[in-house]
Amino acid sequence: MLIAKVLPSPRICLFFSVFFFPFGSSMCIYLPLLTTPEADEIMRALLIMQEKQSAANVGFSLSLFSSFSEHLKWLLFNNPVPSLIQEGPQCGLVALWMAGALLSLPRAVSFGRIVQVALERGYTAQGEMFSAADMAKLAGEVFPCQTELLSGKLEGENRERILRHLSAGFPVLIPYPWNLVTCLSRVVCTGALLGLKRGFQLPPCQEDKEIPGLFHASPSASSFPLDAVAETYLLSKQGKSCRYQLWSYTLLQESNAQLTDFSPKRAADGKVYIVPAGGVREGLCGKAVLLRPGGSEIHKPR
Structure with a gap:
């Protein structure tokens, strides 16, 4: 682990805007959600998207929701x-705090406690987290939870593990670039919206009353075959x-793969940041952290 004052980098990361912690471009799908109770937020957002998908500020050209009753069956998992x-640059720590809500904790852990432990362990200096491995360690220290660090790419076997994990009701932390100026950010994924091929027979699920073709996943639905999935959103x-x-899973995966360089703006701001040996590429590129309830245990990277 290196504790260093990062020098300006001559290289510029590529980013998509409008998504995550807005680092990139309009290639992601942004939900203009309302300040309504959590239980209704997701469905209200889907309805808004369905009604406004042609609006210029939505940036959504896939006509996803118009296909609900035509081409695919849509299965929604979310907690x-x-x-x-x-x-400040606390995106990773904030995402970790939010993820705690899905870990069946015996008692609440304050955000201040998470920041305190991260500072004491030398994982951060300003609230930043440039190492997914350190994030996994931190999660195991502040929560009674099990952590698993995925590495390599978010495709193939890792994609399957992420979807299975989300469908079981557990959170996933994924880093991604925010924009050309700011640098990177981290998101907590809490669910998935899967477009399933029409021939696939769903387990007993409740169809949404307002959107035909959209089904709310039941516990038994987590056993769906991945080869039946035609579209994946997180x-x-x-x-x-x-x-x-x-988010489109493909765009999120591609965005994560762009994490190779430190933000020029951060590098030039005169502050000290903690960057792992090997830099941002080694610390975040191709990595995700899976969390589940249980005693502290850190699995080796996959």
Whole structure:
């Protein structure tokens, strides 16, 4: 682990805007959610998207929701989490705090406690977290939970593990770039919206009363075969908004793969940041952290 004052990098990361902690471009799907009870937020957001998908500010050209009753069966998994707006570069720590809501904790853990432990262990200096491995260690220290660090890429076997994990009701932390100026961010994924091929027979699920073709997953639905999935979107929250966001899995995976360089703006701000040996590429690129209830245990990277 290196504790260093990062020098300006001559290389610029590539980012997509409008999503996550807004680092990139309009290639993601942003949900303009309302300040309604958590139980209704997701469905209200889907309805809004369905009604406004042609609006210029939505940036949504896939006509996803118009296909609900035509081409695919849509299966929604989601568990609500509270929101917390970050102050400074705290996106990873805020995402970790939100994830705690899905870990069946015996008692609440304050955000201040998470920050305190991260500082004491030398994982952060300003609230930043540039190491997924350190994030997994931190989660195991502040929560009674099991952690698993995925590495390599978010495709193939890792994609399957992420979808199975989310469908079981557990959170996933995924880093991604925010924009060309700010640097990177981290999102807590709390659920998935899966477009299933029409020939697939769903387990008993409740069809939404307002959107035909959209089904709310039952516990038995988590056993769906992945080869039946034609479209994959992740539901998430991050520290710059109280609203849910809906991401294309492919775009999120590609965004994560862009995490190779430290932000030029951060590098030039005169502050000290903690960067792992190997830099941002080694610490975050191709990595995700899976959390589940249980005693502290850190699994080796996959």
